[in-house]
Structure formats: C-alpha cells, structure tokens
Amino acid sequence: MEFKLDQAVGILSRTPGTLNHLLRDLPDSWTTRNEGPGTWSAFDVLGHLIHGEETDWIPRARIILKHGQSRPFDRFDREAMFEKSKGRSIPDLLDVFESLRENNLKALAEMDLTADKLALRGTHPSLGVVTLEQLMATWAVHDLSHIAQITRVMCRQYDKEVGPWKAFFPILGRE
Amino acid sequence: MEFKLDQAVGILSRTPGTLNHLLRDLPDSWTTRNEGPGTWSAFDVLGHLIHGEETDWIPRARIILKHGQSRPFDRFDREAMFEKSKGRSIPDLLDVFESLRENNLKALAEMDLTADKLALRGTHPSLGVVTLEQLMATWAVHDLSHIAQITRVMCRQYDKEVGPWKAFFPILGRE
Numbered sequence: 001m002e003f004k005l006d007q008a009v010g011i012l013s014r015t016p017g018t019l020n021h022l023l024r025d026l027p028d029s030w031t032t033r034n035e036g037p038g039t040w041s042a043f044d045v046l047g048h049l050i051h052g053e054e055t056d057w058i059p060r061a062r063i064i065l066k067h068g069q070s071r072p073f074d075r076f077d078r079e080a081m082f083e084k085s086k087g088r089s090i091p092d093l094l095d096v097f098e099s100l101r102e103n104n105l106k107a108l109a110e111m112d113l114t115a116d117k118l119a120l121r122g123t124h125p126s127l128g129v130v131t132l133e134q135l136m137a138t139w140a141v142h143d144l145s146h147i148a149q150i151t152r153v154m155c156r157q158y159d160k161e162v163g164p165w166k167a168f169f170p171i172l173g174r175e
Numbered sequence: 176m177e178f179k180l181d182q183a184v185g186i187l188s189r190t191p192g193t194l195n196h197l198l199r200d201l202p203d204s205w206t207t208r209n210e211g212p213g214t215w216s217a218f219d220v221l222g223h224l225i226h227g228e229e230t231d232w233i234p235r236a237r238i239i240l241k242h243g244q245s246r247p248f249d250r251f252d253r254e255a256m257f258e259k260s261k262g263r264s265i266p267d268l269l270d271v272f273e274s275l276r277e278n279n280l281k282a283l284a285e286m287d288l289t290a291d292k293l294a295l296r297g298t299h300p301s302l303g304v305v306t307l308e309q310l311m312a313t314w315a316v317h318d319l320s321h322i323a324q325i326t327r328v329m330c331r332q333y334d335k336e337v338g339p340w341k342a343f344f345p346i347l348g349r350e
Contacts, residue, residue: 129339157176163306
C-alpha cells in the first residue's frame with residue numbers, strides 16, 4: 001500500500017501502548033521464555049526495540065538528511081539487548097521504550113519530512129542504497145513484526161497444553 | 176509450560192485492550208486489507224474473535240461441565256464474520272469484543288474451575304476427546320495467534336514500501 005508518513009506514524013505511535021497492554025504485569029513465565037536456543041523472549045524483543053530507538057531509526061534518518069549516500073549508516077547490533085537488558089524488568093523496559101519512542105516521534109515531526117526529503121537516499125552497510133521513505137516504512141514494519149513475534153513466542157508456550165487443537169494452529173508447529 | 180488458569184486468564188483479560196490500542200482509529204487502509212484472496216483483514220479477525228466469544232469458548236466449557244463427552248460441541252463457523260460484520264466499524268467491533276470478553280471472564284470465574292473440573296473431558300466434533308483444560312489453553316492461544324496474524328497482515332501492506340529491507344523480514348515473504 002502506498003506509503004504515507006502519517007499512516008506509518010499511526011503504527012509507530014501505538015506500539016508502546018499496545019505492548020504495555022499486552023505485557024505489563026504478566027507472569028514472567030509468559031515473558032521470559034523463548035522458542036529454544038538462539039531465539040528471543042518478549043523480554044529480549046523489548047530490549048531490541050529499545051536499542052532500535054537509541055541507535056537505528058532516527059539516527060539513520062539524520063544521517064540521510066545530513067550526508068545522503070556519502071556516509072553509510074552504522075551497523076545495527078540486533079543482539080545488543082542480551083547485555084543491555086540484564087537486571088531490568090518488563091515494566092522498566094516498557095517505560096523506557098515508551099519514553100524513547102515519544103521523543104523519537106517528536107524528532108521525526110521536527111524533521112518535517114516532505115515528499116522531497118522522503119525521496120532522499122542513504123547507504124545501508126549491507127543492503128546498499130535505500131531511501132528515507134523506505135527507512136520509515138521499515139520502522140513501522142519492524143514494530144509490527146516484533147508484536148507478531150512476541151505473540152507467536154507466547155503462543156508456543158502452550159504448544160502441548162492445547163492437546164489435539166494443535167492441529168488447527170500452524171503457528172504452533174515447529175517440529 | 177504447565178497450564179495454570181490464572182495465567183491463561185492473564186492473556187484473555189488483556190486481549191481487548193491490546194487490540195484496542197493497536198487498531199482503534201487507525202486508517203482503514205491498515206485494517207481492511209488482507210493478504211490476498213481467501214485471507215483475513217484485521218477487521219475480519221475481530222469479527223471472528225467476536226463469534227468465538229458468542230459460540231465457542233464458554234458455550235463449549237458449559238457443554239463439558241453439563242454433559243461431559245456425551246454431547247459433542249456444536250461446530251464453530253470460523254468464517255461467520257463475513258456476514259455478521261457487514262456494515263460494522265472497527266471501533267464498534269472493538270467495543271462488542273471487549274464487552275463479550277468481560278462477560279465471558281465473569282462466567283469463567285463463576286465456573287470455579289478446580290483441577291478436577293479442568294480434567295473433565297468433552298467431545299470435539301472433528302478432534303475427538305479433549306479436556307476442559309485444553310479448551311482453556313486453546314482460548315488463550317487463539318487470542319495470541321490472532322494478534323500475531325493481525326500484525327503480520329498489517330506488516331505485509333508495506334511489503335514493497337520497505338525496499339531492500341524486505342530481505343531482513345521473513346514475515347514479509349510470501350512469494
């Protein structure tokens with residue numbers, strides 16, 4: 001569907017509240033379990049979203065606006081949260097994410113991204129040439145994909161508990 | 176993870192608020208598009224969740240408590256919403272779902288489902304013997320799987336808009 005900045009912001013502005021509703025005060029058994037070795041729990045995903053707010057989306061938009069294609073983005077460490085989130089709690093991470101997102105949406109508004117600006121190009125360290133519009137669309141998709149991931153990971157904690165109903169839920173199947 | 180009724184209720188009680196945060200007042204372009212012929216939009220999924228509240232979870236629990244295995248559940252029409260939701264809006268469906276869920280959680284509390292009751296068996300029209308505990312676990316999984324579905328469907332509306340980043344999002348790939 002055609003990209004419109006206000007529609008992307010519609011997603012971005014809702015994600016902290018959605019995750020807050022989904023995760024705050026849930027028993028840890030839902031939020032700290034993953035899908036097996038090398039996979040992420042809801043707790044891990046929250047830390048990953050926070051690291052994105054700090055180092056990915058708005059910093060990259062600034063690089064495009066300031067340097068265009070001449071200065072590639074810094075690489076994004078998608079597993080930084082394994083260290084950074086240590087000792088934190090889900091409510092703490094939700095608060096941090098909400099606050100960072102709020103500030104980043106203010107920064108985004110201040111950029112006043114017209115169609116001309118959205119067409120500007122930057123250089124991704126492994127993907128090559130990308131546009132500012134694609135960066136913004138990816139930010140929204142990244143949010144949605146991680147809500148999908150969190151709910152899938154939670155689903156799978158009841159993989160056996162649903163008994164014969166497992167046959168009706170492709171999302172449970174990993175064997 | 177071992178089934179505990181209060182943990183399942185933790186999921187069930189949060190879903191209306193989560194969907195409300197995610198979907199209320201979003202532009203229709205996010206909520207009415209699906210993934211192609213034969214697939215569901217967020218609007219369709221909401222209607223499906225409503226039909227479940229009306230005809231599936233609590234009605235089936237009552238059948239188990241009253242008749243055990245002797246009376247099979249009525250079949251659940253998973254596509255009933257295509258007719259039932261006609262002419263309704265997302266905010267309307269969110270309100271209906273919230274209210275039905277609230278009443279159903281009250282009904283659930285009144286059932287006072289002890290371990291003995293949760294072990295009771297019923298007859299699913301196609302899956303055969305199931306327990307009340309499995310029905311309750313499936314109710315929670317059903318919620319989570321449909322939040323995962325809604326966010327996946329929304330993601331895919333930006334399938335092309337993310338440009339080269341598509342390579343990083345397996346959730347976008349359907350070709």
